[in-house]
Amino acid sequence: MNVADREWVRFTRAERYARFTVFLCVGVLLAWSFRTVQVIPEFLMDAPHQVSDLFQRMWPVDFGFYYEGVHASLVETLHIATLGTLLTLVLALPVGVMAARNVCRAPALNWLATFILVSSRSVNSLVWAMLFVAMFGPGTLAGVITIAVRSIGFVGKLFGEALEEAHSGPVEAMRAAGAPWVSIFLKAYWPQVSPAFWSIALFRWDINVRESSVIGLVGAGGIGVALDTALNLFQWTRVSLVLVCIFAVVVLAEVLVTQIRKRII
Structure with a gap:
């Protein structure tokens, strides 16, 4: 052929x-x-007709309502995101250390850390918010705890992976010199992973600003409460104001985090 x-x-x-x-x-x-x-x-x-009609009812934006009903909720949203992120760092740091198998060589602790990380990430923020609102009542406290618990899985997993990717040379040198575990972690591991840790923390705060804007829909405080109130009362011009404020804050947070990360990394 x-x-x-x-x-x-x-x-x-x-x-x-x-x-x-x-x-x-x-x-x-x-x-x-x-x-x-x-x-x-x-x-x-x-x-398409319903969307067009909705946008017509949301225009013009009621900017005059900002200081009366949005400003305090917007500031509360930022407080929830910031306090929740700080609490996350305190809780996620030991969990991330336990999850890193080259740092923590106890299999039971490794499995416990993995369970905590998976449990945190498996449940949506709104579900956590409804749970903590039922436990602590509606308000800022429920929002802060929601943000913290939801963020543990994200921060702890990425921090644990950063520890596992650290170079073993400085670690082995300090072990050979007889240094205690705390000194090995602070002098050998931490200098290698600290830029990644702070970058993860900033990135998570950026995400938490978005999530803290939503959890208020179920009573966990923040600007979501103002949005839910405006929706229930069919005040569409105020709904558009809340959406514009959320968009502006998210954009500013993104720009701020990007600039800070450039200086850290």
Whole structure:
């Protein structure tokens, strides 16, 4: 058979069958998902008109309501995010150390730390907020604890991974010299991971500013309470004001964190 008579194909027959099977499964799952969520075609077709009508009711923005009903809640949101992040650092630091297998060589503590990190990340912030509102009542305290507990998994996991990636040379040198564990951690591990730790802390504070704006919807304090009140009273111009304030604070926090991280890293 001449080379010119050969037919070159990109995939073999087995690969084509495998691709077809994958696409078929994806299609079946999508169809099943649409039936499960019960998408109503009439509502879907009417959605653009409803969105347009909503934006018309939200305009113009009621900026005059800022000092009366938004400013205090906005400041409270920043306090919740900051205090929650500080509490997270206190709680996540030992958990991250226990999770790092090269620093903590006790398997039981490693599994305990992993359980804490996974538990913290597995539950959504709103669920934590509802739980702590039921325990401590609505307000700032529930919001701070929600932010702290939710953030432990994020900060502790990344800090533990940074410890595991630290160079072992300084650690082995100090161990050979007979240095105690605390000195090894402070002199060998911490100088290597401190930039990553503070970068993680700043990044998490940036995330917490966003999350503290939402948890108020279930009574955990902050600007979410003002948003929930405006929504319940159908005060759409005030709703737009709250959304504009949240957007402005998130953007400013992002810029601030970016500038600080540049100086740290």
